[in-house]
Amino acid sequence: MMVFPAPLQPGDRIAVTAFSSGVPPVLHGQLDRALQCLRDQGWQVEEGACLRGESQDASAPAVERLAELKRFLFDPDIRAILPPWGGERATELLPGIDFAALARLPPKWVAGFSDISTLLTPLTLLAGWATLHGPNLFDLGNPQRAEENSALLHALHYGLPPQQGHYKAFWRWDAPGERYPSTLRVLGAQKARIAGRLIGGCLDTLSRLQGSPYFDLRAFKREPALLYLENCELRPCELMRALLGLRLSGALDGLSGLVLGRSSGPDAADAKALSYSGALEAALDGLPYPVIVDADIGHVPPQWTLMNGAWAELEVDAGQATLRFEKGCA
Structure with missing residues (x-):
């Protein structure tokens, strides 16, 4: 409970x-x-x-x-x-x-x-x-x-966190005075609406806890569950392995949706190396629910305030988003 x-x-x-x-x-x-x-x-x-x-x-x-x-x-x-x-x-x-x-x-x-x-x-x-x-x-x-x-x-x-919308720009720690246009995207689609009881956090640390009691989602997924993850330092190949590890362990099974925050990890060193986008495609292709990428979560500010354990509803359309919370199911 x-x-x-x-x-x-x-x-x-x-x-x-x-x-x-x-x-x-x-x-x-x-x-x-x-x-x-x-x-x-x-x-x-x-x-x-x-x-x-x-x-x-x-x-x-x-x-x-x-x-x-x-x-x-x-x-x-x-x-x-x-x-x-x-x-x-x-x-x-x-x-x-x-x-x-x-x-x-x-x-x-x-x-x-x-x-x-x-x-x-x-x-x-x-x-x-x-x-x-x-x-x-x-x-x-x-x-x-x-x-x-x-x-x-x-x-x-x-x-309870307030309703929050999509921030129009983001910035990086290494260039705090600069702003970059921010757009959410849905892998393989233009828009999505997902809802479920929210759980998640930093992929760098939670991926190390898979298989332990500290990141066992089986009981949590008795209700529709919405998982969010954000990457701090993982390079594309390590990011791919972390996500595939979660997928192989069953952590990504039975979700109502997956939300990934903007990545602050390094991207591909050159055009011949695996890119961040390529890593996501290799790890997440074929999941039977919406996957939303570049959300306002994590190490690239600004970021939403999310409540683990609350019922969340996220709507994404044309790069814009609205996030709402309830304590019980909506």
């Missing part, structure tokens, strides 16, 4: 801990601006000890990160956990989390993207908590992302 966190109220406490990568001192100013944004909403902020540092690609040793994360997950006075951003090493914490015990507790908000997916998706699948895939806490300190950040804050305030 899916359970949804209650909307945050003034005075509610939000824990900030980096259970993957921490924030080095050079970026503490932007982190402070993001934390002030939370305080401006009327919420209290509790900083964890695993936050303002980085060593060995993590904020702290695994045992310390796990202990702090568990403390916040099980503390009834903490209403939300917002990591600053993702990283590389969240996977090593999963065996130490008692998801069955969490399923017996009132859910709390957990939000972010990238390596944060490593926790968000199991929380939804194993504990039944609805979770938010969207801008990271660190992004709240970036004025360029005010529009998309407002959708995340709306979800925290009201308990």
Whole structure:
């Protein structure tokens, strides 16, 4: 059974801990601006000890990160956990989390993207908590992302993301001042309407969890299920292998649709190499449901705020999109 966190109220406490990568001192100013944004909403902020540092690609040793994360997950006075951003090493914490015990507790908000997916998706699948895939806490300190950040804050305030439309342009981290026209496409079609209970996250990490309890979709697919994935760093051949691995494992069977975010991974080095588009065609050709590509999800901003566990309806027509959420089936 899916359970949804209650909307945050003034005075509610939000824990900030980096259970993957921490924030080095050079970026503490932007982190402070993001934390002030939370305080401006009327919420209290509790900083964890695993936050303002980085060593060995993590904020702290695994045992310390796990202990702090568990403390916040099980503390009834903490209403939300917002990591600053993702990283590389969240996977090593999963065996130490008692998801069955969490399923017996009132859910709390957990939000972010990238390596944060490593926790968000199991929380939804194993504990039944609805979770938010969207801008990271660190992004709240970036004025360029005010529009998309407002959708995340709306979800925290009201308990469900708002209706969201297609962003007309996107930008890349290596050229933040430039904007590029953005168009969604449906593989092999001009338009599509898909609906289902939403689940997904970062392909780089979730593809490593296939075959484990942490990304087992079989029970989730008892209802129509809508899967979304986004690629951070995978080159076309590795992207193809990751998607084919999910397909061979049965993870892509029985879905109502598949949505892929814009890829931030490198494309083909030359015209003779496998391209990003070619990798998608090789891995996904023949799927019996709509596949939507270049959606506003993931490592190429801006991005939607998605709720894992909510009922979602996505309409795409002529490159434009409308995304709506309900807690129950529409």
